[in-house]
Amino acid sequence: MNAVEALEEAAQDWAALVAQTDAEAMDSPSGCGDWSNRELIDHVIGGGHRYAMLFAGSSAADTAVTRGNDYVADDAVAQFWRYESMMREAMDAADLDATVDHRAGPCPGSELLAMRVMEMVLHSQDLCVGLGVPWEPSDAVVEFVLADAASPIERIRAFGAFGPALVPVSQQPVDRLLAFTGRRAGD
Secondary structure (H helix, E strand, O other): OOHHHHHHHHHHHHHHHHHOOOHHHHOOEOOOOOOEHHHHHHHHHHHHHHHHHHHOOOOHHHHHHHHHOOOOOOOHHHHHHHHHHHHHHHHHHOOOOOEEEEOOEEEEHHHHHHHHHHHHHHHHHHHHHHHOOOOOOOHHHHHHHHHHOHHHHHHHHHHOOOOOOOOOOOOOHHHHHHHHOOOOOOO
8 A cells, every 4th residue: 555545545534433423422532642532633634734734844833833723613524624635735746755844853745644644543543432433444554554654653752642662462453553652452
C-alpha cells in the first residue's frame, strides 16, 4: 500500500466513524486521555487544516493559533472532508522531500503525510473506544503506519505524545502498532 492509498483508506475509515457519532456521543469520553469524542474529532479535523498549512510552508508557530478553532461546527463529517481536501490540495502542490516545520520537529513532507495517516488510524481507535464499537483497520494500512510512520512515532514519543513501546500481545498488525505506540486494545 502506498502513502496515498493509506491516506484514502484512513480518511474513509475516520469519516465513517465520525458519521456514527451522534449528538449524545459527542460529549462522551473518547479513548484519548481526557478528551471527549467531540474534542477528539475537532483535533483530527483541525489536523487537516494544520497539515495543509505546513505543506504550504507555514511554521509550527503559525499553526498553533488554529488549536482553539471549532472545527466540528454543525456537520463534523462535512467539516472533516473540507479540511482533508484542503490538506490534499496543499500536499499535491508540495515537494514531499522538502522540510516542513512540525511542532514535534522538522521533517520531510513525506513523513508529514505518514503522520497524517498515523493520526487518523490511531485516533480511529480512540473514537472506537469512545463509541464502544470495534476498531478494525485493515492490516495493509496498519502495516503502512508501522513501516512509514515509525520514525515520526519515535520523534513524537520524544515530544511526549506516546508512552514507551510495549511488548505486543500478539504478532497481529494492530497489536504490534498499539504496542509500538505504548497502547493496548481498549486503552
